[in-house]
Amino acid sequence: MIAVDILLGIAFFSQIGIGVQGNFFLIYLISLLFFMGQNLRPIDLIIIQLALANSLVLLSKGLLQGLATLGLKNLLDEISCKIVFYIHRVALGLSLSTTCLLSGFQAIIISPHQPKWLKLKARVPRYIFPSILICWVFHMLQNIVIIEKLKISSNNRNISGTIEYGHCSVNVTATVSVSLNAIMFTIPDAMCMTFICFASGYKIYLLYKHHKRVQQVHTTSFTPRVFPETRATQMILLLVSTFVTFYLLSSFLSAYMYSVTPSPWLAHSWALLTSCFPMISPFVLIHSDSQILRYYNAVHGRNSS
Template sequence: MISVDMLLGIAFFFQTGIGVQGNFFIIYLFSFLFFTGQRLRPIDLILTQLAVANSLVLLSRGFFQGLATLGMKNVLDDIGCKIVFYLHRVARGLSLSITCLLSGFQAIIISPHNPRWIKLKARVPRYIMSSILLSWIFHILQNIPILKNLIGPRGTGNTSETKEYVYCSVNVTGDISASVHVLVFSLPDAVCMTFISFTTGYKVYLLYKHHKRVQQFHTDSFSHRAFPETRATKMILLMVSTFVTFYLLNCILTGIMHSMTLKPWLVHSSAFLAACFPMLSPFVLTSSDPQILRYSSAVHGRKGPCNE
């Protein structure tokens, strides 16, 4: 009979494998088109960076979490633990920031064609690269203080002063440090989540108005067909609701873990939820963006045999 730990290990490896393949497909697709001189959309750079961040989340958390559930907790020493945990925190923050950037960029693109918005639409693509670069710098610097509190499973420490996260342990901070931690890490996340919610509501509102306007010009014979705006609205809601749901559940579990003695099911559940959006994101993006499918067809058409 398969043990619970074995099932958890299989689940983590399956989640990591599927998610990494999906995100690597996005990275490979846009990289291939870029290096072959194809003209890409400004949003494609955002999608590529989101795929990179999601891949790092999966590889730095899901893979090692799977090893730990199979009993291999001592794979990492102190240095390895610091590197993996640090990469996970940076990648997690990047995933949130770039999703925020993506949501804002989409809201601007579909905004009304009045002079004010037209000027903003023309300027936004020039700031995408700098926004992504600033996101990387911010999260790299933001997570540096975490390094001093991490101890690998091979390290020693007073168990009453540490919390064990399967393959790493974290020193428990005092009240002042905990308050600073909440301010430094929770406030930017809360701002991003608020912005994502606002821009998503704005996009759905614009698409709904456009759908109603277009619907007036359709005859009754087309009344039961699915409009493109309806499909776009559903995909936006699906992606954002997926992100927000898993992110909030993970935050709740993380808060519980900081306030009580850690239990294995809490650690495993938090790790699994943290990797759900990075796993699903490339498939939601591919299904909601027809241009990605066209890119894929063009790439496979180039690499395939010539039809004579």
């Protein structure tokens, strides 16, 4: 085993360890407060959904890919291989759609206090749980076709049109047509990405307007500090730019892998890129959402008393 493979294995398992801990912290904290009878925000359900999807992405892909870099390949039979890969695809779709849902909810919450927006703000919390269920159903049905493409990978297989994923390979030469694949996967993903960028731009615009309105109040303070509007804008930009960057890089690399006979390096690079946002996002959410830290202090204070 060469040193590069060991480093790749360390990278995959580090992603899993860091990312799963961050996402499980959010799930544990919000779930514990719920069972303690605390009043939670509607957005907390979206955060749990995003943390769950990110954890599934890390565990279903990173663990097997890390084992593959260490030489432990073909550990799964055909049924197990299909199940794990299916979970990974569904979790990826849920991560995208939940980020889209989170962006839309935040945009509505900080929208102006006008009659039309007030009515929408009052109705939105009732639609969060049904929207999450729709996301689950949609991505589970969407990725059923992936199960039909999967077959157990072979160590000595190097065929054009077959993409190796360490434990599974996807035969893309005898699958659905390009147009059908675009309708099923590319168009929904592009719509979600467009909405995320639009909602984030709208939030930044609203925060900028608010900052301008209260700038006179801020300038009367003699202590230099970061304006809350500036900090919120920075966090929105950080979360969205992180998601969009890693998602686009992963998508471009995945499309390239479909057009050539990929080397193991391409497969490992794609897996690392795919797992970057699920690893980083919980820490961005914790840092940007002050209420999560208040949740932690509430739980910590109650356990200490």
